[in-house]
Amino acid sequence: MQVDGGVQIDALGPAGPYRARARQPLAALSGAAIGEISQVPALYVRRTLAAMRAAPVVPGAVRFDALDRAAELFLTATLGGFAPDEYVELVSTASGVPRGVVRQSVEWIADVLRSQRHTVELARPHGAVADWRHEKTLTGSAVWARRGDLFAVHAAGNTPAVHGLWPEALALGYKVVVRPSSREPYTAFRLVEALRTAGFPPATITLLPTDHTVADILIEESDFAIVYGGQDVVDKYAAIPTVLAQGPGRSKILITADVDWREHIDVIAGSVSHLGGTACTCATAVLVEGDPEPLAAALADRLGRIPSLPPDHPDAILTVAPTASVVAIDRYLHQVAGDARALLGGDGIVDVLPTGGAVLRPAVHLVDSPTAPQLGVELPFPCVWVGPWRPEDGIAPLRDSLVLTAMTGRAELIDALLDEPSIINLYLGDNPTTWLRPGIPHDGYLSERLMRTKGMIRSAVA
Template identity: 35%
Template sequence: MSWRRSRRWTGAAPGSRGCTEVREIPIWRGGRERASLDVRVLRDYRGAPLAKVAAAPALLVHRTVAELRAAAEEPVDLPALWDQIAHAGRLLEAAGLGGCSPDEHARLVTLSTGAPIADSRRALAELARGMAQVRDALRWQTPNGQLEPLLTHRIEPAPGKSCGWVPVGRVLGFIAPSNHPAVHLTWVLALAMGWAVAVRPGADDPFTPWRVLLALREAGFPVERIALLPGEHDLVPALVEHCDRTVAYGGPALEALLGRDPRVLFNGPGRSKVLVDADAVGSATVAFLVDCILEDGGRKCTCASAVVLRGEAPGLLEAVADRLQRLPLLDPLDPAARVPAWKNPAAARQTPGAVVEVDGLTFVRPALVLDVDPSDPRFGAELPAPWATAARLPAGADPLPLLRGSLAVTLLTKEAALVRRCLREPTIQKLFVGPIPPWYTEPGAPHKGRLADFLFTAKAHREAVIPWT
């Protein structure tokens, strides 16, 4: 299997050597590539053609899921799958796959998304590491941290007592975003737990799931358990309807479409935050807060969207704002770039950020907007850029109302009672105490809960001792 290439591309973005031809991303189903009469042109952040992407019709979903369901019913050796996934992770970062090197892949992702090239390289390494460490990642998912329940479908809470722990279905739909490649570890973990998966790639990054598929195939994984269905938004309700479970990433429009469907694990804006108590401020706090906002170009849903300062720390927030404002706005292919470019200038102008045009590229200028009232809609608003807001509270005030509704929260506090309250708060999904950024994670660690809690359920189960007649 190899990349197909078209020679219609007459130009290339600066620094894009090695990507001199238009790539083609096919549909993948039934263990092989499939063509489509409907093909869209994916353009880079300067408007040049970058890839031709096949578009799967929504009517294809029913047949594809039926094929996946049949594949998932076949007996499978899970430990062998884990070995293949781990091998694929090593190939992902080090090997040429389909004629595309890891470095060229990172350039493709940068050109298609506007993410800085250093971030694209680091994201590929993060995804590869998670796959290579798939057994460790799975230990985060099981009820007792052991792999045995995935093999026996039983858990033993106490000696002589057991219950079933079984999948709630066979086929997972995955509605992927384009903000960060590492999210694709989620559907790989579902494969590792015995599910088959239908992936709809993000509109701007079909390259990462395609590379993962190529790596898995090269490693010997039974790729008939995977479907890759690039396409339009009409694929989303079709996948939700026909798959047993669906993991989806998106904004308010997609959330409104999916509603409260219990078959869907929806991941929307993170609105992640950092609380800083004045008595916890140290010499490294400014650099730490900048890092919380800036990591991966601010594109992760766990990058800080808001900072809450409780008490008096003169100059702290101003210093963070100054460092962000001074960041240079460079072409994303520049190794020194830290700020993403926006492919859609109109979308950038709809944000509360300051839009800047540099060398024909559109940026939202990095910022920490000071003294934003918590009731202001800008407070905690999430942009795919290093842009955040800051609010101040008097010493002793209760910050929890401002921290609710956050995917991730970091507390720089010495108040143990606040830590306990935040840990118990159901609208905070991830909690870190001390100088641990909200975007910190380990492969397989809970994100919006554990994936396995969405894909598996406990079942009462007891067997009488034979003979029982």
């Protein structure tokens, strides 16, 4: 992708790289030109998907070996003309995500790739064998089988970590087509290159940069898709069971009166500021039984101490964005904050850097009710709403959470939270909402959607 005159992000099609005549500029946060990204037409998308469907499925053992190799390549190899450090710098320059955060995400993706062998095993139902040749099918067994063939990824560019979910589809034997973010396509490009270099045939993993209209075709024509976006995107695909929309996480922390929050303030603050607040697992709301103000004040103090640094600084945590867009986010924050009391960020979250762009400074607001609408407002930086909770409020204020960390010793409450369908992950005690390990589901195992069991009985000759 590195050529004279700048970076070129080509499509990576079934027959190799493809540079469209239609291209969009790629720019750094500062506005400086980086290069261009191809915008492939609908015809190219459809032909690519047809070629992918026609391609044979890579056998399981081969897939896992290739994923292991891809992890190493992704971490260490020069891919598309970029050495690992150069790639990190490119992502940071383009997206404003601090280099340290990019590196963390890169490690995470590599972990995900390496652990697929294990993850897929963990996710497979006990009654099912992975391969019909297993001897269990001689006496009758379930076999784990794919529900489809093509998996589309409509990626986001806010953090490279979004690429940690879809490798599971590849591990399950799906062919994967990735539509990269037009702001930060470098991670998707590098990952697809790594997977191809590691042995996945080009027709089993492709990269198709497109405009939004053409991106819809990709989703329509694939069997399953994962799509990142805001609430609008979630609503758009809500009725389509084959599209897994990844929207606002609205992750929360609950601290009941039997727990002293002072012992956990680092975990709470870390849940808010992890990855600069860009992850959907970052805590958006903290609900406290008792007076929430001391906790909010302590949180404001912790988050307020995070320094404003340019994204290339080794200690940088906070995301940098073009000043105009930070100003717009700030304005929006004040609009939605309404009657909430600001303990941090009330006088603005914009911190203009001499090196270009502005840091998105953290914000802490206090609301007076567990049903305050602000508690559901998720913004792409460390922005948290702290409010009161009483047992009689029940679990309603805790609904619609990607992750809920419940700091409580009340087993009945935990039972109720586990039974609540709109709480996707439940962490207990001293664990941040942002805790993630390969093999632990993020929004269920992908295989819950992508796979099914089929009954099989066979005679020895078959």
